[in-house]
Amino acid sequence: MSPVLSRTLTPTSVAPISYSPLFSSKSNTQNRLSLRSAFLHQNGLKSNNFSSSGLKWKVDKRGGSVVVKCEASAVAEKVATESSGDTYEYQAEVSRLMNLIVHSLYSHKEIFLRELVSNASDALDKLRFLSVTDPSLLGDAGELEIRIKPDPEKGTITISDTGIGMTREELIDCLGTIAQSGTSKFLNALKENKDLGSDNSLIGQFGVGFYSAFLVAEKVSVSTKSPKSDKQYIWEASADSSSYVIKEETDPEKQIRRGTEITLYLKDDDKYEFTEPSRVQGLVKNYSQFVSFPIYTWQEKSRTVEVEEEEEPKEGEETPPEGEKKKKKTTTEKYWDWELANETKPIWMRNPKEIEKDQYNEFYKKTFNEFLDPLAYTHFTTEGEVEFRSVIYIPGMAPMNNEDVVNPKTKNIRLYVKRVFISDDFDGELFPRYLSFVKGVVDSNDLPLNVSREILQESRIVRIMRKRLVRKTFDMIQELADSENKEDYRKFWENFGKFVKLGCIEDTGSHKRITPLLRFFSSKSEDELISLDEYIDNMDEKQNAIYYIATDSLKSAKSAPFLEKLVQKDIEVLYLVEPIDEVAIQNLQTYKEKKFVDVSKEDLELGDTDEVKGRENKQEYILLCDWMKQQLGDKVAKVQISNRLSSSPCVLVSGKFGWSANMERLMKAQTLGDTSTLEFMRGRRIMEVNPDHPIIKDLNAACKNAPESSEAKRAVDLLYETALISSGFTPDSPAELGGKIYEMMAVALGGRWGRVEESEAAATDSSESNVDVTSESTGETEVVEPSEVRAETDPWST
Numbered sequence: 128m129s130p131v132l133s134r135t136l137t138p139t140s141v142a143p144i145s146y147s148p149l150f151s152s153k154s155n156t157q158n159r160l161s162l163r164s165a166f167l168h169q170n171g172l173k174s175n176n177f178s179s180s181g182l183k184w185k186v187d188k189r190g191g192s193v194v195v196k197c198e199a200s201a202v203a204e205k206v207a208t209e210s211s212g213d214t215y216e217y218q219a220e221v222s223r224l225m226n227l228i229v230h231s232l233y234s235h236k237e238i239f240l241r242e243l244v245s246n247a248s249d250a251l252d253k254l255r256f257l258s259v260t261d262p263s264l265l266g267d268a269g270e271l272e273i274r275i276k277p278d279p280e281k282g283t284i285t286i287s288d289t290g291i292g293m294t295r296e297e298l299i300d301c302l303g304t305i306a307q308s309g310t311s312k313f314l315n316a317l318k319e320n321k322d323l324g325s326d327n328s329l330i331g332q333f334g335v336g337f338y339s340a341f342l343v344a345e346k347v348s349v350s351t352k353s354p355k356s357d358k359q360y361i362w363e364a365s366a367d368s369s370s371y372v373i374k375e376e377t378d379p380e381k382q383i384r385r386g387t388e389i390t391l392y393l394k395d396d397d398k399y400e401f402t403e404p405s406r407v408q409g410l411v412k413n414y415s416q417f418v419s420f421p422i423y424t425w426q427e428k429s430r431t432v433e434v435e436e437e438e439e440p441k442e443g444e445e446t447p448p449e450g451e452k453k454k455k456k457t458t459t460e461k462y463w464d465w466e467l468a469n470e471t472k473p474i475w476m477r478n479p480k481e482i483e484k485d486q487y488n489e490f491y492k493k494t495f496n497e498f499l500d501p502l503a504y505t506h507f508t509t510e511g512e513v514e515f516r517s518v519i520y521i522p523g524m525a526p527m528n529n530e531d532v533v534n535p536k537t538k539n540i541r542l543y544v545k546r547v548f549i550s551d552d553f554d555g556e557l558f559p560r561y562l563s564f565v566k567g568v569v570d571s572n573d574l575p576l577n578v579s580r581e582i583l584q585e586s587r588i589v590r591i592m593r594k595r596l597v598r599k600t601f602d603m604i605q606e607l608a609d610s611e612n613k614e615d616y617r618k619f620w621e622n623f624g625k626f627v628k629l630g631c632i633e634d635t636g637s638h639k640r641i642t643p644l645l646r647f648f649s650s651k652s653e654d655e656l657i658s659l660d661e662y663i664d665n666m667d668e669k670q671n672a673i674y675y676i677a678t679d680s681l682k683s684a685k686s687a688p689f690l691e692k693l694v695q696k697d698i699e700v701l702y703l704v705e706p707i708d709e710v711a712i713q714n715l716q717t718y719k720e721k722k723f724v725d726v727s728k729e730d731l732e733l734g735d736t737d738e739v740k741g742r743e744n745k746q747e748y749i750l751l752c753d754w755m756k757q758q759l760g761d762k763v764a765k766v767q768i769s770n771r772l773s774s775s776p777c778v779l780v781s782g783k784f785g786w787s788a789n790m791e792r793l794m795k796a797q798t799l800g801d802t803s804t805l806e807f808m809r810g811r812r813i814m815e816v817n818p819d820h821p822i823i824k825d826l827n828a829a830c831k832n833a834p835e836s837s838e839a840k841r842a843v844d845l846l847y848e849t850a851l852i853s854s855g856f857t858p859d860s861p862a863e864l865g866g867k868i869y870e871m872m873a874v875a876l877g878g879r880w881g882r883v884e885e886s887e888a889a890a891t892d893s894s895e896s897n898v899d900v901t902s903e904s905t906g907e908t909e910v911v912e913p914s915e916v917r918a919e920t921d922p923w924s925t
Contacts, residue, residue, distance in 0.1 A: 229341045229366065236343050236397065240275075240407070241414035242336035243286045243389060245547050247273045248418050250290025250387060254354075257291065264291075264354045268385035273418075274465065275411065276425040279402040282395075287388040292353035298362050298373055302337060302349065341366040343401055344391035350376060351387040359383065408468050417473035417546040423465040432460045473546050475516040475570055479506040491520050494541070495566050499523030502619050505603040513591045519567030519600060521607070525622035526564070537563045543570040557593055558600075561630035564623050565600055601640040608644055608658075620646050620656065624705075631711035642718050645711075648681060648702040650694060659718050665699055672724040672732075675701035677709035677789040678855060688775040688853055689726045695773055696733060700726060706793055727788060727854070728781045729813050731771050744768050744818045751823070754830040755814065758843045762812070769815030776820040777846055779854040785810015788855030795857070814850065822846065845871060 233239075251271045258264045268289055277284045293301060340347045349362040359382060364371035376382065393401055400406055408424045415422060436454045474482060474490045488500045501520040508516045538551040540558060558565060573588070604627075608616045620627075630641045646656035651665065662673060674693060678684040684702040693700055703709050712723050724731070745768055752766040759766070764782070772778060781787045786794065786809055816823045826846075829839035848864045851857075858864045 225338065225341070225366075225369070229338065233339055233342060237401075237410055237414075239339040239342045239344075239391075240286075240401075240410045241547065242339045244273060244275075244411065244415045244418065244422065246336060247286060247288035247290060247387070248415075248420055248547075250288050250292070251420050252290075254289075254291040266354060266385060268354075271420055273420055273422045274425075275407055275422065275468075277402040277404055277407050279398075282393050282398040282402060283390055284393065284401055284407070285388060285390045287383075287386065289384075289386040292386050293351045293360070294353045294356045295358070295360050295373060297353070298349070298351065298360055302362055302364075303371060340389070340391055343393055343397040345394050346392040348390045348392070349387060350381065350383065350390070352383050352385055354385055408466070411468040414548040416469050416471055416548065417476075417543065418469060419546060422468045424468045425463060426466040427461060428464055428466070429459050429461050431457055433457055473543075473570070475506065475518045475568055476546070482506070487518070487520075490518070491566070494568065495520075495522075495539075497522065501566075502615055503603050503607045505599055507599055509595050513571070513588050513595070514573065515569055515571035515592060517567060517569045517596065517599070519565055519596070519603070521603065521619060521623070522564060522566055523618075539563060539566040541568045543568060545572055546570060556589055557596060559593075559597065559630070559634055561626050561633055562597065562600055564626050569596070597637065598640075601637070601644075604644055605640075617656070625707055628705070628707045628711040631714050632707075635714070638715060642715060647675075647708070648684075648704065650685075650690060650700045650702070653681065653685065653702075662699060662701065663719060663721060666721075667698075670698065671721065673701065673718065673721045674698060674724050674726050675703055675712060676726050677703040677712075677787060679789065679792065680704055683855070687727075687855070688778045689771055689780075691773040691775060692733065692771045693726060698733070703789075709787065709790055725781075725787060726771065728783055728810075730783065731780075733770060741768070741770070748816070748818055748823075748827055751827045751830045752816070754834060755816070755826070755843055758840055759814070759847055762847060763814045764811035766814045766816065769817055772815065772817035772820075774820075775817060775853065776822040777814055777816045777850045779847075779850045779856060780813050780815055782810035782813065792855070792857060812856075814847065841867070841870075 251273070254264060255271060271289055273286070273288045275284065275286050344366065346363070346365050350359065351362070352359040359376040361374050361376050362371060363374075404424065404426050408426065411422055411424060433455045436456045471490070471493055474486065487504050487506070491497060491501050491504070500523055502523055503521045504518065506518045508514075540553060541551045542549045542553075542557070557569065569592070571592070604619070607619055610616070624646065627641060627644050630637060631645075634641070642659060644658075646658055648654075649657055649662065659673070676684055676687055676689055678687060681702060681704050684690075684704060690700055703712060709725075715723060717723065748768055752768070755766045756763065763779070769778060779788075791809055818824075822842075826839060826842065829836055829842075833839060845867050848858055848867065852864075
């Protein structure tokens with residue numbers, strides 16, 4: 128058994144030896160320890176230094192005693208050796224890694240062209256930057272440009288640039304090392320050398336964009352010439368290989384003066400699509416439209432030329448002499464030539480003061496394929512924690528498809544990073560759903576993207592961008608609302624009012640910005656929309672609420688019985704006639720310390736009611752209310768005297784916390800509505816009666832004098848059913864209601880215009896015949912009473 132050592136390092140750099148049976152006391156008075164032979168080094172004490180158990184020991188002789196010391200550094204080394212293991216480097220299966228990059232990293236094959244064009248743009252940017260200090264790098268190799276040439280016959284597509292190119296070592300370092308970005312290394316070098324500054328226009332950052340070429344290519348060949356080297360090199364690799372080949376270009380015809388030429392030998396499935404010139408040009412316009420260098424594509428063109436017309440001489444005609452001019456004709460000739468693909472310049476990179484309104488409109492139409500000018504636009508740059516530039520527009524008309532109203536995945540916002548298109552497929556990351564109608568471009572240099580640069584990652588930067596974009600959008604809409612040209616905002620509200628109201632429901636944090644934008648019809652403005660600010664300005668000083676009624680149309684709102692007393696008192700009521708209106712207002716609750724009050728619900732307070740008359744009416748009609756409640760049973764929660772009616776006999780109002788009649792109608796119309804929820808959420812119905820109406824007075828008399836009268840009970844039922852309809856509710860049994868109305872009409876109209884029964888008609892006919900005989904015999908003229916005249920189409924005859 129080895130001795131137990133304390134691992135605490137003492138200030139004297141000596142590790143104390145704790146007691147163990149290997150040690151025996153030699154003298155209690157001197158407290159010294161003697162070592163047994165099992166612990167000592169095999170050479171005994173011949174050497175002053177020895178090691179045991181991986182520790183370094185030192186032996187000193189002091190008189191007749193032996194002192195053994197263990198160096199503390201040795202103990203520390205021992206501890207470190209025990210705690211740390213062997214270090215290994217990660218190993219990667221290159222073929223498997225390449226397979227993941229090619230088949231799992233990108234969601235669309237067409238991305239390869241964006242990545243290769245971005246690499247070419249970076250190469251040109253590097254050359255432009257380095258040429259500032261070393262102009263000899265430019266030489267006479269021509270302009271800084273990118274050219275793309277598809278070849279349908281060979282099944283290839285070639286992307287060439289006149290950029291910085293690569294040496295043999297750079298080929299190995301950049302293309303031979305997966306996930307190593309030459310652009311990132313270049314930027315790091317710039318940051319280290321602060322005198323050179325930095326260039327944020329460089330795009331690359333992950334070092335895998337080049338390998339996207341294998342999405343469509345079975346073989347890739349890179350021919351490159353750097354101005355730093357006299358030799359031109361070729362890098363070649365296949366999609367299914369884990370190795371590559373680098374060789375020197377010796378063919379004089381294939382020599383290039385400077386830059387890089389990438390040739391993709393396309394797979395059989397992709398040859399047709401990506402060798403089509405129009406398809407290539409479309410991809411360039413979509414992804415690389417705003418790259419700062421010109422991009423030329425090889426396109427087929429046509430031109431009109433005049434050619435001599437060859438006419439064979441007819442029989443008997445002489446051949447014209449050679450010097451005679453021949454007739455010419457005009458024909459269309461096809462030819463191939465380079466065409467600039469990125470003519471449109473990134474308008475958001477320019478100073479807004481230098482751009483005219485027509486230029487903004489033209490950019491909007493070209494970018495979003497629109498034919499109408501936008502209603503409004505704003506161009507802004509944000510700096511600070513997040514830096515980005517943006518131009519956003521309000522379209523001239525709403526989308527034709529109603530599904531776009533509730534679909535957050537619109538393609539209205541185009542995201543660029545350093546002028547390279549990234550995506551337009553967002554699910555509310557940059558704009559909330561209710562502002563999905565806004566169109567525009569956003570360009571930033573520091574957005575958090577995934578490796579494929581197709582997906583915007585959720586982060587704090589994105590949330591800050593979203594907040595600023597929403598704020599700028601509201602500022603733009605508010606300017607439109609405050610402008611002198613009211614017609615523009617009227618068009619905006621007709622097209623996008625539903626979107627803004629949706630914001631009241633989905634974005635409670637923006638209520639202060641949304642509410643001033645709302646517009647409604649009202650009882651005092653039935654032809655022109657008014658704002659809530661205008662409503663408040665028109666209010667009486669004593670009015671402390673904003674009154675509204677929700678119906679299915681403007682006509683039904685005007686004739687609703689709930690408004691009778693309010694109109695008499697000159698109180699303005701907002702008309703909510705769109706399905707979303709009521710839900711939006713309920714989410715607002717208040718505006719400028721004024722509550723929103725639904726006039727179709729119970730406990731409506733109008734302020735200046737006559738309390739004395741109210742108490743008298745309550746005492747007078749309390750028996751009628753109880754009697755009517757007894758007749759109606761569970762159909763109503765209670766019957767009470769109304770303070771909102773003037774001409775109608777009664778009305779049905781909803782409880783405070785239940786659905787209104789309008790909301791109940793909307794919920795019933797839902798395609799996937801839950802009937803169980805409908806019954807639970809339907810508010811209690813309260814019947815309010817007008818004590819000044821003759822029908823109510825008659826029923827009050829019937830209640831006191833003939834409470835068991837069947838006619839009075841039928842009148843109460845019919846009164847309830849009629850109030851149900853006039854209040855906006857749907858009757859449970861329309862056919863039963865129709866039967867009751869027909870019965871009451873028969874009672875009211877019976878015999879009024881001389882209608883007689885069949886038996887009476889037969890008796891009348893016989894008497895008339897007798898009268899005719901008598902008349903003929905006497906020769907007297909028959910006198911016909913008006914009441915006996917009936918038309919053959921009498922609707923009341925049976």
